[in-house]
Amino acid sequence: MMKQNEHFCGFMTIIVHLWIYLDIKQVLSYDVRPQREKYTPNYGIYHNLSSINSVMQNLIKEHSNIIQDLSELYLSRDGNSQHVVHIGANPYSNNSETVKILLSFGEHAREFLPIESLFYFLNIILQSKNEQDIDLKDFDVYVIVIANPDGRLHVEQTKNFCWREPETRVYRQLTKDVKFDAFLSLHSGIKQIYVPYADTKSKATNREHENIAELMKLAEILSTCTSYRYQYGKAADLNDYTADGTVFDYMAGVKHIPFTYAIELWGPERHTTPSCFDLFNPANEQLKTVVEKIYPLYVNFFHYLLSWKKSKQRGDNLINQPRFEKKEKNRNLQRMSVLFNEPYPPLYTMSKEDARSPRRTPEQSDSLLLEPVVLFSALLILMMILFSVKERVSIFRLLPHQRRIINLRNLGASLPFLK
Secondary structure (H helix, E strand, O other): OHHHHHHHHHHHHHHHHHHHHHHHHHHHHHOOOOOOOOOOOOOOOOOOHHHHHHHHHHHHHHOOOOEEEOHHHOEOOOOOEOOEEEEEOOOOOOOOOOEEEEEEOOOOOOOOHHHHHHHHHHHHHOOOOOOOOOOHHHEEEEEEOOOOHHHHHHHHHHOOOOOOOOOOHHHHHHHHHOOOOEEEEEEOOOOEEEEOOOOHHHHHHOOOOOOHHHHHHHHHHHHHOOOOOOEEEEHHHHOOOOOOOOHHHHHHHHOOOOEEEEEEOOOOOOOOOOOOHHHHOOOHHHHHHHHHHHHHHHHHHHHHHHHHHHHHHHOOOOOOOOOOOOOOOOHHHHHHHHOOOOOOOOOOOOOOOOOOOOOOOOOOOOHHHHHHHHHHHHHHHHHHHHHHHHHOOOHHHHOOOOOOOOOHHHOOOOOOOOO
16 A cells, blocks of 8 residues: 555656646746737837837937937947937036946836836936936936837837847946946836845855945835835845846946945736736826836935935945935926826827645555545646646746746846856
C-alpha cells in the first residue's frame, strides 16, 4: 500500500511541476500578447504619438526662452524623436548652483499615464507665478518625454496594450554630459516608490545607496503628499524578485546620482482580468482627476531637492522639509480647474495582473484515505492545465489578488549591470 501511495505522490508531483512550468511560461509571455481590453484610450483625451509630437513642438515654440530643444540629438532606432528638452530660467548657460534633475517618461509603451501627468505638470510650471509652485530659476530640468517612441507607435498601431521595451542610449549620453542631483523614472501600474537597488547582487549583500537616509526621508514625504498612499522602500525588498541592469540602478550605482527613484504613479485598487490598458492607465473620464492628484508629488520632489541643495551648499544638515500640502489653496490650480472643460488647459490642442500539498499523513494513518485525494487532486490539476492552455489564461491570474505586471525587470535591460 505504501508503494502505491508513493506512486500516486510521485505522479502528482510530476503533474504539479508540469502545471507550474506551463503556467509560468504563460505568465512570462503573457504581458506582450494582445488581450481583450476593459477600455482603450480615447485619443481626444489621451495623447497619441502624433499629438505628443504636436504638443512638444508648440511648447518649445511658445517657451523658447526657457526650453532648449535637444530632440535632434536623441532619436530612436527607427528615427522617432524622444523629445528631450532642457527647461530652466536660462537653459543655454551652465549654472552650478541650480538643482539638476533628469525626468524620464514613456519608457514602457503601454504606460500612457506618466506622459499625461508630465503635460499637466509642464502646463503649470511654465505659466505659474505662484510661489507654491516651482521657480525655474532654481532648477535645470532635463526631460525625456518619451524614451520609447517606437514601442509606443507599435502599441497604437497594433492595439497591443501589453507591449513594452525601452531604449537606453539617451540615458548614457545625458548623464555623461550633465552631473545630475536627481533622476526620476516615472511609471504606472501600482502605487509604489522604489529606492535603489533592484539587482540580485545588491539584494544578496544588502547593499544600500550611499544617500539612503535622504532617499528614504524624501520617499516617506512623497508617499503621503497626495491623496494617494504609496508603498516605499528598496526595490528588491518591495518585490519578490530581483531585476538586473535597470536604468534606475544604473543611475544610482554607476552614475552615483544622489537621489534616484523609480515611481509607479498610479494603479487600480484591484485587477484580476487579463486586460492590460486598465492596469496601467485610468479610464478616460478619470484621467483629469488622476493627474491633478499626482501633481503635488512633483512639487514636493522639487521643493525637497532645492532645500537639500541649499543646505549642502551651506554645509548644513538637512532638517524638516516643507511640504506642498494638497489641502492648501492654490490659486493657480483653481484657475486651471476652471479651464478644464478640456482634459487639459488650452495651452495646446488635443488630437489623442490548496491543492493542499499532499497532507503529511502520520505513519499510522489509514493510507486508503489518501489515494482518492491524490487522484482527485491530480485530475483537477490536469483540468486546470488544459483550461489554461486552451484559453491562454494563467490560473494564477484568476486568483483574487492584485495583478502586477512588472516594470522594473525590463526597465533598462541593455544597460550594464552594477559592478
